[in-house]
Amino acid sequence: VNKAADATSRASDRPLSYWGWDDFFEESFGHLAATHDQPARVLRADMGACLVTFGADELHLPVHPGLRLGADQPTAGDFVVVREGQIHAVLERRTAVVRASANKDRAPQVLAANVEFVIVVEPLGERFRPRHLERLLVVAWQSGAIPIVVLTKADRAEDPDQAVATAQLLAPGISVHALSAVSGEGLVSLAGELAPGTTATILGRSGAGKSTLVNALIEGDRRLATGEVRNDGKGRHTTVTRELVRLANGSLMIDTPGIRAIGLTDSEEAIGEAFSDVESLAPGCRFRDCNHESEPGCAVKEAIEQNELAEERLTSYRRLLREQARLQAKTDPHVRAQRNAELRAFYKSLRDQPNR
Ligand SMILES: Nc1nc2c(ncn2[C@@H]2O[C@H](COP(=O)(O)OP(=O)(O)OP(=O)(O)O)[C@@H](O)[C@H]2O)c(=O)[nH]1
Ligand SMILES: [Mg+2]
Numbered sequence: 001v002n003k004a005a006d007a008t009s010r011a012s013d014r015p016l017s018y019w020g021w022d023d024f025f026e027e028s029f030g031h032l033a034a035t036h037d038q039p040a041r042v043l044r045a046d047m048g049a050c051l052v053t054f055g056a057d058e059l060h061l062p063v064h065p066g067l068r069l070g071a072d073q074p075t076a077g078d079f080v081v082v083r084e085g086q087i088h089a090v091l092e093r094r095t096a097v098v099r100a101s102a103n104k105d106r107a108p109q110v111l112a113a114n115v116e117f118v119i120v121v122e123p124l125g126e127r128f129r130p131r132h133l134e135r136l137l138v139v140a141w142q143s144g145a146i147p148i149v150v151l152t153k154a155d156r157a158e159d160p161d162q163a164v165a166t167a168q169l170l171a172p173g174i175s176v177h178a179l180s181a182v183s184g185e186g187l188v189s190l191a192g193e194l195a196p197g198t199t200a201t202i203l204g205r206s207g208a209g210k211s212t213l214v215n216a217l218i219e220g221d222r223r224l225a226t227g228e229v230r231n232d233g234k235g236r237h238t239t240v241t242r243e244l245v246r247l248a249n250g251s252l253m254i255d256t257p258g259i260r261a262i263g264l265t266d267s268e269e270a271i272g273e274a275f276s277d278v279e280s281l282a283p284g285c286r287f288r289d290c291n292h293e294s295e296p297g298c299a300v301k302e303a304i305e306q307n308e309l310a311e312e313r314l315t316s317y318r319r320l321l322r323e324q325a326r327l328q329a330k331t332d333p334h335v336r337a338q339r340n341a342e343l344r345a346f347y348k349s350l351r352d353q354p355n356r
């Protein structure tokens with residue numbers, strides 16, 4: 001029996017596929033579920049409870065106490081098993097947008113689950129923050145989803161095309177859109193990327209225009225709260241919870257509160273993807289383990305000299321990799337042991353030096 005289809009068709013004629021349910025989740029539900037269990041999608045996660053949808057009906061349900069900790073707790077976008085009025089299990093996530101916890105000893109936080117796209121937003125008409133954009137793109141790549149860059153408030157930019165070109169250099173291989181929720185320019189082109197049934201989430205600083213953009217694309221007459229314009233252009237954290245809504249084109253969107261800073265988790269591969277402009281040059285270096293510092297025959301340095309690569313890109317790439325190495329040394333016992341061995345050898349060499 002197809003439990004999921006059965007459960008949802010009983011609830012109404014609007015199936016859970018309306019909310020992104022597909023064979024991948026169907027299969028993991030089949031492995032976990034008992035006879036009367038129902039699948040649902042988390043629209044919003046609160047303390048110890050979640051607002052979920054079964055397709056048509058929405059219910060606020062408590063989370064099983066065993067599921068209330070760490071990265072295992074249900075989050076916006078998760079598909080869950082509902083048993084006897086309780087969220088009993090979280091289905092395997094296809095993708096997850098993860099941030100390191102501010103408290104280093106705590107588990108990373110899953111900001112959004114099961115998204116196909118991560119929209120990274122940067123507002124125009126105020127100071128452009130390339131390093132912030134680069135960092136968010138690493139988080140986006142790391143999720144397993146496809147990053148998209150959106151430059152909001154294009155109506156305030158003198159030259160939106162120039163802004164797109166600048167952002168494109170920071171986002172190699174990624175589509176970059178400039179749009180305005182005020183004039184409507186660029187909205188259709190972004191919506192065209194978000195296929196029906198797929199889920200996107202939107203990340204960026206407070207006041208960037210995330211909720212305003214979601215409202216411009218949202219289905220029906222529902223509206224999310226948005227901030228007021230302030231003269232200094234700063235936002236005030238209008239959105240306080242992550243929430244999944246349906247857009248008019250049949251795709252789904254998880255709006256999020258503004259983020260000022262984001263800590264990376266296990267992101268070495270994602271850094272490689274976010275900096276494919278740098279990494280794609282490396283095979284041209286004379287030495288296979290070139291650090292692109294002062295080695296002869298370095299193709300990366302060469303590209304910088306030829307103005308084919310911005311020096312800041314290499315600097316950012318190195319900075320993020322260093323941060324990543326420190327992080328791994330903290331969390332990975334193998335790396336830590338190796339570091340300790342290196343340190344011991346170093347101290348020993350100092351001690352063994354004559355004339356000290
Ligand atoms: N000129 C202009 N203003 C915009 C545009 N989009 C949003 N705004 C304004 O920017 C301000 C902040 O918008 P929000 O959508 O609340 O920003 P947010 O990113 O959701 O902010 P948080 O929820 O705090 O993270 C509001 O005053 C909007 O009216 C736009 O395309 N053009
Ligand atoms: Mg908002």
Ligand SMILES: [Zn+2]
Pocket residue numbers: 282285286290291292293295297298299300301
């Ligand atoms: Zn090199």
